[in-house]
Amino acid sequence: xxxxxxxxxxxxxxxxxxxxxxxxxxxxxxxxxxxxxxxxxxxxxxxxxxxxxxxxxxxxxxxxxxxxxxxxxxxxxxxxxxxxxxxxxxxxxxxxxxxxxxxxxxxxxxxxxxxxxxxxxxxxxxxxxxxxxxxxxxxxxxxxxxxxxxxxxxxxxxxxxxxxxxxxxxxxxxxxxxxxxxxxxxxxxxxxxxxxxxxxxxxxxxxxxxxxxxxxxxxxxxxxxxxxxxxxxxxxxxxxxxxxxxxxxxxxxxxxxxxxxxxxxxxxxxxxxxxxxxxxxxxxxxxxxxxxxxxxxxx
DNA sequence: TAGACGTGGAT
DNA sequence: TATCCAAGTCT
Numbered sequence: 001x002x003x004x005x006x007x008x009x010x011x012x013x014x015x016x017x018x019x020x021x022x023x024x025x026x027x028x029x030x031x032x033x034x035x036x037x038x039x040x041x042x043x044x045x046x047x048x049x050x051x052x053x054x055x056x057x058x059x060x061x062x063x064x065x066x067x068x069x070x071x072x073x074x075x076x077x078x079x080x081x082x083x084x085x086x087x088x089x090x091x092x093x094x095x096x097x098x099x100x101x102x103x104x105x106x107x108x109x110x111x112x113x114x115x116x117x118x119x120x121x122x123x124x125x126x127x128x129x130x131x132x133x134x135x136x137x138x139x140x141x142x143x144x145x146x147x148x149x150x151x152x153x154x155x156x157x158x159x160x161x162x163x164x165x166x167x168x169x170x171x172x173x174x175x176x177x178x179x180x181x182x183x184x185x186x187x188x189x190x191x192x193x194x195x196x197x198x199x200x201x202x203x204x205x206x207x208x209x210x211x212x213x214x215x216x217x218x219x220x221x222x223x224x225x226x227x228x229x230x231x232x233x234x235x236x237x238x239x240x241x242x243x244x245x246x247x248x249x250x251x252x253x254x255x256x257x258x259x260x261x262x263x264x265x266x267x268x269x270x271x272x273x274x275x276x277x278x279x280x281x282x283x284x285x286x287x288x289x290x291x292x293x294x295x296x297x298x299x
Numbered sequence: 300t301a302g303a304c305g306t307g308g309a310t
Numbered sequence: 311t312a313t314c315c316a317a318g319t320c321t
Contacts, residue, residue, distance in 0.1 A: 050317070057317090097319080127319045130319085147318080194317060236312095241303085242304060309313105
């Protein structure tokens with residue numbers, strides 16, 4: 001009689017040792033950080049880290065938490081203030097979502113970041129990754145935290161593929177099967193998988209020589225084949241609507257009065273229709289608003 | 300589920 | 311110079 005599923009590889013012990021011996025010293029991994037900001041600090045850091053490199057996040061995180069050290073403090077800010085503070089971090093809708101989440105936390109949870117994953121998932125801008133990252137890293141609970149790094153490590157070490165496929169719910173199940181049973185060990189395992197993917201098992205030019213999983217990695221032992229499951233190509237940015245939106249928002253952030261006459265908003269943009277489209281979509285997204293004959297950040 | 304959504308550093 | 315890529319979420 002064959003087992004229903006193959007037993008999971010025991011990656012945890014070697015990975016935990018590797019993580020404890022050489023993980024990067026990042027602000028949100030320091031005990032003082034949790035003492036000072038609690039789960040709110042973790043939540044803000046995870047928002048900023050969505051699709052944005054660690055090195056760009058760090059200075060912004062410190063400035064943000066210095067200004068708004070609690071959800072309730074941030075809930076009193078205006079959208080214009082949070083979009084301004086978000087500066088050039090990218091994906092400015094995250095600033096709006098984070099602001100909204102702060103308000104929701106104040107209203108629904110008495111100003112305390114909830115511990116329950118479903119309650120976290122119900123907050124604006126929080127999805128499968130961020131909800132479980134907060135529950136695991138801020139509260140120490142056992143949940144599969146799946147990001148692009150985790151998925152890549154599993155794709156290679158376990159499945160023998162060069163790149164992960166498109167993100168899917170099944171990734172949560174796969175990660176859960178690898179997770180140690182104890183809460184504290186599972187939190188370290190989650191962090192270690194992410195750290196490995198970010199620093200060793202990178203998308204391009206992985207450093208297999210330095211990998212703690214080298215002897216167990218299915219992909220490496222099979223000769224690092226290109227299994228062809230390439231990612232979707234990212235849409236061209238140059239000349240895109242996204243670029244136009246970015247230019248409009250940058251102009252608003254840099255305008256002294258926080259306001260620009262409508263006919264002067266990136267007036268030298270090559271494609272007038274695209275400029276108008278950008279302005280309209282920013283207004284629709286709540287990232288800008290028209291008042292009189294001018295455009296400004298949302299009040 | 301595929302596409303939209305910023306920005307800047309690395310290759 | 312062009313493309314890739316980064317601790318995702320929403321529609």
